[in-house]
Amino acid sequence: MAYRVLAVGDTVGSPGLEYIQRRLGAIRRELNADFICVNGENANVVGVTPRQADAILKAGADCVTLGNHTWTRWEIQPYLDEEPRVLRPANYAPQCPGRGLAVFDTPAGEVAVINLIGRFTLDPNTDSPFLTVDALLEDVQAKMILVDFHAEATSEKIAMGYYLDGRVSAVWGTHTHVQTSDARILPKGTGCITDLGMTGPAESVIGIKPEQSIGKFLGDVPRRYECAPGPAKLEGALFTLDEKSGKCLEVRAVRYK
Ligand SMILES: [Fe+2]
Numbered sequence: 512m513a514y515r516v517l518a519v520g521d522t523v524g525s526p527g528l529e530y531i532q533r534r535l536g537a538i539r540r541e542l543n544a545d546f547i548c549v550n551g552e553n554a555n556v557v558g559v560t561p562r563q564a565d566a567i568l569k570a571g572a573d574c575v576t577l578g579n580h581t582w583t584r585w586e587i588q589p590y591l592d593e594e595p596r597v598l599r600p601a602n603y604a605p606q607c608p609g610r611g612l613a614v615f616d617t618p619a620g621e622v623a624v625i626n627l628i629g630r631f632t633l634d635p636n637t638d639s640p641f642l643t644v645d646a647l648l649e650d651v652q653a654k655m656i657l658v659d660f661h662a663e664a665t666s667e668k669i670a671m672g673y674y675l676d677g678r679v680s681a682v683w684g685t686h687t688h689v690q691t692s693d694a695r696i697l698p699k700g701t702g703c704i705t706d707l708g709m710t711g712p713a714e715s716v717i718g719i720k721p722e723q724s725i726g727k728f729l730g731d732v733p734r735r736y737e738c739a740p741g742p743a744k745l746e747g748a749l750f751t752l753d754e755k756s757g758k759c760l761e762v763r764a765v766r767y768k
């Protein structure tokens with residue numbers, strides 16, 4: 512039997528969150544998705560509040576992953592200890608709250624989700640995502656294993672795809688907010704895309720007002736990021752998995768206006 516997983520790129524600001532709340536249910540039905548994982552690290556533009564993470568779950572996400580903005584809002588710390596469906600990167604230091612692995616019981620069997628963060632030009636103060644995922648996989652029994660690798664460099668993300676090829680069902684990249692056109696199945700059966708893109712304002716510089724972003728590059732005094740207004744788009748990828756073997760049968764990028 513085929514099991515369909517929708518992975519949704521970074522949800523940015525209220526345009527992105529409102530889009531998820533308004534459209535995710537219909538998109539789930541249209542794609543016949545069995546499981547939805549949404550990256551939520553930018554729901555508060557930088558970071559996410561417990562209320563925003565709850566809103567993404569209530570809108571239909573089975574799992575929410577995060578990234579380098581995890582700790583921006585302090586109130587997320589106790590929440591991450593209490594809500595097992597919201598993950599922070601697993602390779603943060605062990606004293607950090609929350610977890611980077613969740614296992615879901617589904618009618619098709621267990622589905623495991625692992626969230627990792629890259630080190631190349633992003634966060635060097637983390638453990639190796641490669642060695643961390645090795646250690647996590649030793650204890651995972653699920654056949655269907657999904658990995659959100661939140662990283663800046665395309666090279667690091669593609670390397671992770673090959674590193675995990677044949678050991679997990681899907682590896683998708685998040686963080687850059689720009690969807691890549693390389694969705695494919697790797698030689699040993701892992702579905703892979705370098706970046707899902709984002710769910711947020713369509714006319715923006717990765718979610719931010721273009722004039723503010725241009726000003727930054729012109730050398731303006733730094734100021735608080737302002738999210739661009741809507742309308743929003745949703746970007747991600749749909750992975751069709753064989754639920755018995757966990758191999759990826761088909762993968763394609765998706766985009767909704
Ligand atoms: Fe990020």
Ligand SMILES: [Fe+2]
Binds near residue numbers: 521552578686
């Ligand atoms: Fe992001």
